[in-house]
Amino acid sequence: MGGQTPAQERPRSDYPLRAPKPVGQMISNIYRDRINQFYSGGQYEHQTLRSMMNEAVVSGEPHVQLSVWHAPGQTRPTFKDAVSQVFNRVTVGEWFGPSWTTHWFKVVLKVPAELRDKRLLEFHWDSNSEGLVWNEHGHPLQGLTGGGERVEWILPDSFRDGKEHTIYIEMACNGMFGNGSGDSIQPPDPNRWFRLDKAEIVAVDPDARQLYIDIWIIGDAAREFPQDSWEQHKALKVCNEIIDTFELGNRESLKACRKLAEDYIGHHVNSAKVYDSGKEPLVFGIGHCHIDSCWLWPFAETKRKVARSWSSQCDLMDRYPEYNFACSQAQQYKWLKELYPSAFDRVKKKVAEGRFHPIGGSWVEHDTNMPSGESLVRQFLYGQRFFESNFGKRCQTFWLPDTFGYSSQLPQLCRLSGMTRFLTQKLSWNNINRFPHTTFNWVALDGSQVICHMPPSETYTAEAHFGDVKRSMSQHKSLDQDATSLLVFGKGDGGGGPTWQHLEKLRRCRGISDTVGLLPRVHMGNSVDDFFDRLERKAASFVTWYGELYFELHRGTYTTQSNNKRNNRRAEVTLRDLELLATIASIKDKSYTYPKKDLDAMWETVLLCQFHDCLPGSSIEMVYRDSDEMYAEVFKTAHRLFKDIMKVLGVAEVQSTTVADGIALNTLPWHRKEVVAISEHDAAVACGNGPLLKLRTLKTSGDEPLVSLDQVSKGVFVLANEQLKVKVEAGTITSLYDKLAERELIPKGHKANQYVIFDDKPLYWQAWDVEVYHLDTRKPLPSSETQVHEIKSHRVSVVTHTKISDASSIKTIISLSAALPGQQSYVEISSEVEWHETMKFLKVEFPVDIRNTEASYETQFGIVKRPTHYNTTWDMAKFEVCSHRFADLSEHGYGVSILNDSKYGFATAGNVMRLSLLRSPKAPDAHADMGTHHIRWAILPHRGALSHVTVRKAFEFNNPIKLLSAPAAALQQFTQPPVHLTEDSSPALVLDTVKRGEDDEDISTGELPAKPGRSVVLRIYDSLGGRARGTVATTWPVKRVWKVNLLEDELEEVVFRDGRFAVDLRPFEVASFKLELA
């Protein structure tokens, strides 16, 4: 069978015998290039569609009356304050400034009679800066962006009555991306002025506007569909027919043009109906507005950006029923709630309607490399609690589209915070290796997983172009598992969010998919959660990625803005200590109230400063002036709270004391034994468990000093105690000998604690990046002769000066303290750096006689291993990595850890360990890191592999014992620590956090319903990556114990008997327990 063609009707026989005229082929490129001309500016703009966009325009008085009040200095007054001022007449064409000032305009509009019946009336305002439209009753209506980006505000019908109507416009003298001079990442120009270009009532021709979008998108199909597809050729043809049909001045011809467009985009693009075809979509569009909580503008401006952007989005929702919008950062919601209550109510209504989707579950879109484990926990705790208390719902998706890399415990912490999904796209910026997946299961150190999706359009600020929709398929890397993707569109970074153009373009994209095909079908109306719900059903088949999502760019952010990072570390330590001590105090003395409000305020500040442009160091100078003040306030509150607690515990702060009167405050949960200086010359040993430690006399054995310092030849010193012998020569350590292991650690001819300086000019992003080639510019810094600094019975030290340049220098003190039996001794280095360089990078090196192809680095609640070699490009890409309190290079049986008190950048290349100290980028902060810095680090050798010895010493290095004084009775109250892991517990277990339950009735802030009784929450983790068992013992009157998640929801009851309960953790598990007090 086969070969038969069904009978066809014959053509009618009027086919002419002779060709009447020549007909040519469309020359593709010429006919294609013609399309753009039809709707763009340029020499023909008065002859094309562009000239017919408006039916009429009126400006100036009496229709548009403008007056202005200039807010003093850089103040940002409220509406109420502003409108009570005297406004002065002003006209279009005037300039306003300088940078960061605010100008309030009173705009009185009177629609002329001839415009009253026009189809669409808008007010167009372009001040080339950001602005916010308010109604005369003080409700923010909509944001404005200058430069033609978002300049239209639709006039309400009530304005068509021929009477005068008043609105206010709050003009901010900054662009969407701040006030950078020339290039937006350059430091702000303090004297930028903005011209008011436009303030007019416009009668828009809706047909022209719609046709504009029609031909834009069909033109994109002609430009971007493959040339060997009929779909491309058809697009070309339709566009050219439209252009030929257009008649200048004939508004009816616009309708005819639109009719032609339907041939390509279908009949339904004028409404949300276009999405009702019932055909299976692949691309899910979600509106989004990324607002950096600070960046090229200060925090204060962000608060206004939120009001502007989200008001605009609520307005779009009223006009586009298909439109759904997702936005993260509880902090921004809180700002809106406090500063713009009516705008917040409007948002709340949209949230209730299911159109405005709070997402992310975290306080801000924070950095994830540097915050401590507990900080990450609090990002979720404070974030989810805000969302729950204000919107009745927690978030399911963790949302960090723009953060600079993702640390390895995040999936576990997400799961423990009620989130199973994660969205990012930043890894598409990798400049060495291409990340291989779009949709996958991301697995934490402990094995917990979340579904991760990285939108294949590779942006979180898509313009909703035809190309964005197309790339959602063409760049999708997980098509074997699932072909769907999210398209996250809307103006962002500086805020803004989607515009009406985005929504119109997407309608047409959908029309094309259903009418012509070839373009992946985009859908609107779903939430991000809907998208992930679909994925979750098939997640078992997704590929996996274990461990950190290392970002192959922005490696300089581990070091830039050193002071800010130091404040972050100090604040984390302070908050940990305070919560522990306040918990103890509140249980000891019922008249003492656990300072929840203060602690919440402190945490919220610290969490905000962990925003992904603040802590990483990529913001302008103004931001760091603010954050310095914010941290100062945190430390001031801490000092006040600490004093209150000390009163409850019956102890006093002292500078100097005696063995008999003194005690030591210890906030770490293990037996501690340390030398403490009790006066200028004397030291004692603080020893014991629990918060208050007794002092003992520091005993010497016979005539031998506990620690010695000898000058062995001119400028060469040997510092020695019972464990270590350190040879220092011109500031460097030329020998570090472990007496007990009988082992030399510095390879012959090498120098540890050697400062090195590098040229540091990355390809573009100065504050963000250090590029691989900087390694080729390494220069060791020579130092002057070393001198004796101190010789005391418990400690000796030497001092060295190092000249970096005529402007910069370092003073370094290398110390060795008396070694205590059973305590690993280490060499401590403290430096004072005077830093005034330009595009230089200062590091300190430690070549060690250890061989391993992997080094270990502390990360949140665990350890991450990274290569010490450059075998592959993936290995090489990690030439600079993030490390918390320690980095370690160990071989079988022995290793060396480098501890630090405030640093995050590290590298281990071969056997050289390298701590990053200071950078000097000049953009976006021209003065980043200039000035004086105090930095401490230590070299900790250890027998055996990386163990709890390093984990604990690193903690101790960051939480030094504090000297106090108290009567003997004070000590009596803590003969046993109130809560601790018993001695037979695995030493890998760390009892990290001790705090009161969030909703305990005596401290509840009422955010969520209070719970009866009092409770204590403990967080314990396995720090080394093995099964870890132990016993928690407490003297508190505990009635029941629950295992809880990070949000303190009860998961299961734990057996509690005789003041004890057992813990049994997976490798790197983070476990939380709630102790209900009697």
Ligand SMILES: [Zn+2]
């Ligand atoms: Zn961002």
